[in-house]
Amino acid sequence: MGLLEKIKSHSAVVGVVGLGYVGLPLAVLQAKAGFRVFGVDEAAAKVGQVNRGENYISDVNGAELTQAVSSGRLSATGDFSVLGTCDIVLICVPTPLTRNKEPDISAVVSVTRQLAKYAHPEMLVVLESTTYPGTTEEVLLPILTEGGLKVGQELFIAFSPERVDPGNRSFKTHNTFKLVGGVTQACLTAARTFYEQSIVKIFPVSSPRVAEMTKVFENVFRSVNIALVNELAMLCDRMGLDVYEVIDAAATKNFGFMPFYPGPGVGGHCIPLDPYYLAWKSKEYDVHTRFIELAGEINEGMPYYVVAKLQRLLNRRGFCLNGAEILVLGVTYKADVADWRETPALKVMELLQREGTKLTYVDPLTPTIEIEGRSYAAVEVTDERLGRCACALILTAHSTFDYERIVRQAPLVFDTRNGTRHVKGNKANVVLL
Numbered sequence: 001m002g003l004l005e006k007i008k009s010h011s012a013v014v015g016v017v018g019l020g021y022v023g024l025p026l027a028v029l030q031a032k033a034g035f036r037v038f039g040v041d042e043a044a045a046k047v048g049q050v051n052r053g054e055n056y057i058s059d060v061n062g063a064e065l066t067q068a069v070s071s072g073r074l075s076a077t078g079d080f081s082v083l084g085t086c087d088i089v090l091i092c093v094p095t096p097l098t099r100n101k102e103p104d105i106s107a108v109v110s111v112t113r114q115l116a117k118y119a120h121p122e123m124l125v126v127l128e129s130t131t132y133p134g135t136t137e138e139v140l141l142p143i144l145t146e147g148g149l150k151v152g153q154e155l156f157i158a159f160s161p162e163r164v165d166p167g168n169r170s171f172k173t174h175n176t177f178k179l180v181g182g183v184t185q186a187c188l189t190a191a192r193t194f195y196e197q198s199i200v201k202i203f204p205v206s207s208p209r210v211a212e213m214t215k216v217f218e219n220v221f222r223s224v225n226i227a228l229v230n231e232l233a234m235l236c237d238r239m240g241l242d243v244y245e246v247i248d249a250a251a252t253k254n255f256g257f258m259p260f261y262p263g264p265g266v267g268g269h270c271i272p273l274d275p276y277y278l279a280w281k282s283k284e285y286d287v288h289t290r291f292i293e294l295a296g297e298i299n300e301g302m303p304y305y306v307v308a309k310l311q312r313l314l315n316r317r318g319f320c321l322n323g324a325e326i327l328v329l330g331v332t333y334k335a336d337v338a339d340w341r342e343t344p345a346l347k348v349m350e351l352l353q354r355e356g357t358k359l360t361y362v363d364p365l366t367p368t369i370e371i372e373g374r375s376y377a378a379v380e381v382t383d384e385r386l387g388r389c390a391c392a393l394i395l396t397a398h399s400t401f402d403y404e405r406i407v408r409q410a411p412l413v414f415d416t417r418n419g420t421r422h423v424k425g426n427k428a429n430v431v432l433l
């Protein structure tokens with residue numbers, strides 16, 4: 001049976017490499033669609049958890065994971081040789097930055113090299129990791145065809161970015177438009193046919209490069225707009241205007257405006273990183289992507305702005321940062337999501353720790369954190385703790401926080417996320433970003 005027949009009859013075997021925020025939901029989705037799925041991950045702990053049916057990603061439905069494992073449709077391993085039995089391999093490994101903010105695609109390269117050993121005719125390989133335009137054709141293609149397989153005839157290669165929005169209740173992988181770009185038309189057909197089995201809407205583009213560029217552009221768009229509104233927030237602060245009132249007013253326009261909200265910085269595995277992938281690649285074409293650099297500068301400056309403003313607020317009340325008790329509320333990068341990668345909260349806390357501030361933090365999704373070698377354990381919110389602190393500093397507005405109580409008890413609330421917006425009554429002690 002050829003690849004397309006195997007896909008349509010759901011007898012194709014799928015390998016998902018990298019069982020993280022992207023790979024695990026995808027593996028469960030494919031198992032749910034009826035495919036036999038092998039998850040491959042170098043982290044033995046995750047392999048064990050998947051095989052025991054234990055969920056560790058909040059966007060995954062635990063019952064669906066258990067069902068996929070107990071039905072024998074999903075299993076995990078650290079052994080790459082299993083890929084030799086797969087018809088389709090999806091690569092979902094991390095694409096971080098080096099210390100100097102250059103792309104680090106070493107995980108993608110290492111996985112591709114492993115996979116090349118097991119590549120065989122009638123195999124489809126799709127890269128899902130976010131990366132710079134050109135990666136699929138310049139990096140994956142040469143490695144995977146080293147052994148002589150002909151792309152578009154024997155081996156099918158495509159790029160299809162993951163666009164999952166962690167914590168989004170309406171849009172998950174299965175109902176978010178899936179972009180697909182194939183190295184050849186046959187590669188596109190194979191990838192498109194595969195995704196059509198489990199995803200409602202597929203949007204084919206003319207090449208992997210277009211798909212790669214589109215994904216990075218989407219995140220540049222967010223980064224630039226967040227930077228713009230962060231700049232506006234700093235200006236409104238100087239001018240004595242409420243930036244949220246301005247945004248809400250602008251959002252009444254029915255066309256040509258999309259609201260973005262300011263905050264203490266950007267976090268997660270996408271927005272702080274992906275734009276730099278494009279900035280790096282663009283230099284090869286003598287283009288300096290100034291918007292990307294500028295947005296990065298403003299967004300990365302926000303934790304410093306938060307600390308400087310907190311210092312001013314305390315100063316006016318006769319305190320200084322050194323020795324002040326600051327109760328941090330929320331440390332994950334996004335509300336209600338248990339992911340603290342690149343979270344600006346840690347940067348704010350690092351700066352405060354250096355100033356000698358007495359820090360405690362509350363976060364139901366993060367039991368412990370470490371800041372420059374010092375460990376902190378999350379504390380409970382109590383009236384006594386709120387009343388005693390010099391400031392309750394809201395860095396992530398989890399929906400589980402009792403904002404009424406925070407505003408009632410804390411002498412000063414510095415709310416960098418507008419989490420207190422629904423609190424009624426006296427809010428004289430609340431300062432927004």
Ligand SMILES: NC(=O)c1ccc[n+]([C@@H]2O[C@H](COP(=O)([O-])OP(=O)(O)OC[C@H]3O[C@@H](n4cnc5c(N)ncnc54)[C@H](O)[C@@H]3O)[C@@H](O)[C@H]2O)c1
Nearest residue numbers: 018019020021022041042043092093094095107129130162
């Ligand atoms: N997290 C998101 O919201 C999101 C959204 C869209 C796109 N992406 C992109 O998807 C990719 C994966 O991101 P993620 O958030 O799932 O990362 P993650 O860190 O949650 O998961 C990656 C997994 O890959 C495994 N891994 C790393 N190197 C490996 C190797 N050499 N061999 C086998 N396994 C390896 C890790 O152990 C981990 O389990 C990245 O390129 C990211 O930019 C992420």
